[in-house]
Amino acid sequence: MARGRFYFDWDNYQTMVGLLARNRDSQRGRRTYRAFKYGVPLVAGVHAACFALDPVVSAKLRRTEVRRPVFSIGHARSGTTYQHRLMTADPQFSYLLMWEMFFPSLIEKRALRLLLAADTRLGGRFQRKVKEMEEQALAETNDMHQTGLFAAEEDEFLLTSSLASGFWMVLFPYVGTLDFHAIDRWPQEKRRRAMEFYRECVRRQLALNDKPLHLSKNANFAGRMETLIQTFPDARIIIPIRNPQQTIPSLLKMMQTAWRQQGHDEELIQGSLRVLAEQSYETYRHPFEVLAAHPEVRATVLDYRDLVADPGAAMRKVYDDLDLDLTPEAVATFDAAGKRGAHETSHRYSLEEFGLESGEIHDRLADLFDHYRWDTEGADA
Numbered sequence: 001m002a003r004g005r006f007y008f009d010w011d012n013y014q015t016m017v018g019l020l021a022r023n024r025d026s027q028r029g030r031r032t033y034r035a036f037k038y039g040v041p042l043v044a045g046v047h048a049a050c051f052a053l054d055p056v057v058s059a060k061l062r063r064t065e066v067r068r069p070v071f072s073i074g075h076a077r078s079g080t081t082y083q084h085r086l087m088t089a090d091p092q093f094s095y096l097l098m099w100e101m102f103f104p105s106l107i108e109k110r111a112l113r114l115l116l117a118a119d120t121r122l123g124g125r126f127q128r129k130v131k132e133m134e135e136q137a138l139a140e141t142n143d144m145h146q147t148g149l150f151a152a153e154e155d156e157f158l159l160t161s162s163l164a165s166g167f168w169m170v171l172f173p174y175v176g177t178l179d180f181h182a183i184d185r186w187p188q189e190k191r192r193r194a195m196e197f198y199r200e201c202v203r204r205q206l207a208l209n210d211k212p213l214h215l216s217k218n219a220n221f222a223g224r225m226e227t228l229i230q231t232f233p234d235a236r237i238i239i240p241i242r243n244p245q246q247t248i249p250s251l252l253k254m255m256q257t258a259w260r261q262q263g264h265d266e267e268l269i270q271g272s273l274r275v276l277a278e279q280s281y282e283t284y285r286h287p288f289e290v291l292a293a294h295p296e297v298r299a300t301v302l303d304y305r306d307l308v309a310d311p312g313a314a315m316r317k318v319y320d321d322l323d324l325d326l327t328p329e330a331v332a333t334f335d336a337a338g339k340r341g342a343h344e345t346s347h348r349y350s351l352e353e354f355g356l357e358s359g360e361i362h363d364r365l366a367d368l369f370d371h372y373r374w375d376t377e378g379a380d381a
Contacts, residue, residue: 006048006104007197011190012163012178013040019174040163047161050105054204058106064207066199069232070322072217072302073225074240075283077250079304080154083240084217086315088152089333092325094211099149101157106204113208154218158201164194166220173259173268175275182282183224184290195224195231222283225290229297236322237297239287242304243374244361245351248280252354273354281364298322303372311337 017037023029055062070093072080088095103109119126127150134148147153159165166180183191202214221228229235252273259269291299300321306314312334319326351358362369369375 005197005200006044006051007159007162007164007193008041008044008048009163009190009194012168015178016163016168016172019172019177040161044161044163047104047108050107051200054106058207061106061204061207064203066202066206066214066232067212068234068236069202069214069216070236070238070324071221071228071232072215072238072240073221073228073287074219074238074302075222075242075244075247075251075280076219076254077247078219078240078242079302079307080217080219080240083238083302083307083315083318084154084215085152086311086333086337087215087330090215090327090330092211092327093213093215094206094209095152095215096155096158096205097150098147098153098157100205101153101155102160104158104161104201104204106208109204109208154220155198155202155205155216156218156220158198159194162194162197170255170258171262173255173264173272175272175279181220181223181279184226184286185223191224191227192230195227199231219283222287223279225287226293229290229294235297236324237287237291237299238302238318238322239291239299240302240304240307241284241368241372243372244280244284244365244368245358245374248277248361249351249354249356251280252276256354277354277356284365284368 017033020029020033020036024033070087072084074080084095087093099112100109103112116127130149156165157167160167164180164183169175169178169180172178179185183194186194202216206212206214255276256269256273259272260266291297298321300318302314302318306317312331315330315334316326318324319330351361362375
């Protein structure tokens with residue numbers, strides 16, 4: 001694949017158009033169908049044109065390479081966001097804000113940064129308005145996962161315009177039909193093209209931020225660990241891990257809330273939740289299986305209990321295991337996090353409301369329960 005080429009998943013596009021076509025019996029359904037069918041390829045075409053022009057107009061991009069990126073890959077609700085945002089305070093890392101991921105081209109990012117800088121000089125009215133709209137739209141889910149267009153987020157969203165991102169699962173609760181997770185099971189050529197496009201997106205962000213190391217956290221990357229290592233042979237990997245009796249129902253609750261908020265059919269929601277619960281077991285196992293087959297990859301496991309009990313000590317161990325330089329800014333951030341204490345949330349969930357049994361989860365992941373001694377702690381988050 002030539003450098004700079006945009007990737008668009010036409011297979012997923014056809015499937016998603018077909019799914020939307022089923023709901024054209026209402027005015028809203030027809031509008032959504034038309035907007036997606038015609039709007040998505042049009043937007044992708046604009047991104048593709050800008051993407052192709054990036055290396056032509058940017059000598060810096062032509063000189064930029066992705067070396068020793070750091071990936072945090074664990075089941076959702078395992079402390080990945082907390083750990084990621086602690087590390088974003090370290091100036092050696094390049095990372096992405098949410099809005100930057102919806103504009104994969106370097107040309108687009110630079111243009112929008114100029115506009116945002118102008119808005120800031122004029123008082124920041126536009127950015128304040130966006131944040132007000134976010135607070136209203138995300139009111140029901142922000143306690144589960146606090147985010148926003150101007151927050152550091154998982155760069156899975158870079159693949160949104162390509163229709164290869166797990167972001168679409170939030171809008172399309174057809175988890176059994178659409179597979180944004182198990183990319184390692186995709187045909188070799190397709191997964192290679194998708195992940196090489198992702199690497200090109202990372203390369204553009206490095207050129208934009210002028211930082212040496214890319215920092216990523218992606219729960220959804222658990223299903224593409226093999227492809228990720230093929231794409232980034234010198235990657236360093238963090239595996240945050242937490243009791244699955246806490247993480248699995250927490251993830252299901254978050255997705256259920258998002259899908260109900262959008263008015264999706266309850267039967268469809270319940271079916272997708274069952275598939276998502278089954279997928280969770282693979283999310284726990286697959287990264288370890290891939291790492292066992294690649295002993296040359298530098299990796300570390302970050303226990304959630306250690307992270308919240310003593311963030312400073314836990315993060316210092318991560319840096320040591322991955323041979324990362326511990327900068328003064330990182331030290332100050334980790335120490336301040338320890339003084340603040342663990343984050344408290346009003347997010348509540350239970351195994352029973354999703355038809356899950358603690359015994360089944362234990363049996364399916366028995367070796368991990370034994371190793372991490374989760375039986376000695378309570379099952380409630």
